[in-house]
Amino acid sequence: MARSKDKGSQEVNAGSMADIAFLLLIFFLVTTQIATNKGLTLLLPPKQEDDEPIEIKQQERNLFKIQINSADRLLVEEEPLEDVTQIREMVYDFVLNFGAPSDKKKGKAEVSDRDVYESLPGSMRGYINRNLGSSESSDGPGAAIISLKADRGSSYDIFISILDELNAAYNKIYGERVGLTDEEFRKLNRNDPRQKELYDRARSGIPKAISIAEPSTVGG
């Protein structure tokens, strides 16, 4: 009995199809990027009305000044700084200083600095009591403002690394407040009500007050 000719139809040497598949896979892995929609978020201040000059005078102590000159050198609180990663710790200490926590209710959530202090976990309060509370640094998180001033000739690279450090400091504060690491806090999905509740609780009373000041045009 002659076999039907079905066996013949597999004449295509299909052993190399696996190789083709792998080549295509590797090609795509190398060339395309799975669309990254991640980045550092920032909320700009509202439009500057010409008839309302920025009169809000902040006390020196409530303002954490970071300046970048055109050679990408940093001046943090009037002192030169070499290592950008130290900014993280400095901002953490600055925001949580509670030098003179007020009872004035501020912001949408209507919390005062003292309420914020009460809401912090014991470990944070311990740290604040031991190391912070200086009258030369910020009065409280509601009043603390970070001012970042770049020269027009500074590079974008250093700006991003500083913004990264500022966000890191805030995320560490928010995370610690609700018992998460800064990474876990960042990954909170605001569409899930429980995670949103955590997120809101962490941020209440501590606004991310990063102000990008008008740049100077003088280099150096």
Added chain:
Amino acid sequence: MSKFKKKSESSQDIPTAALPDIIFMLLFFFMVTTVLRETELKVEQRIPRAEQLVKLEKKKLVTYLYVGAPKDKSLGTESRVQANDAFIGIDGIVNWVSQEKSKLSENERDQITISMKVDEETKMGIIVDIQTELREANARKIMYAAPTKAKDN
């Protein structure tokens, strides 16, 4: 009497009938996950990396601005702003923002996020100008797009 073939089958024992299916699955996977580039990038884009990255919530509410030195060297080495395939000047940003806003529904308009993809060599001067224009146009939610930086420690 059937004669048994002495010669064994050549080594095509791997059942190869499933391979086309695998290839199609891979193809569909990539069609779904990668994004066909909608706009042709006309500027250099080596974006600096950062750690504290936040994912965008709604892809629909995002519009992109690309900043960098033009790829075409005849246009100079100064950083330019590209939006939707064409270079726009700093003064064109406000109009562009209102155009993008009009593509969204009324109540979504103030949630528009501008994602900026900026080359690392760009100077801050142009960035600050863009920020000022965005404030004018009331597009206050901005995001500096960046790939992830591996944590050193």
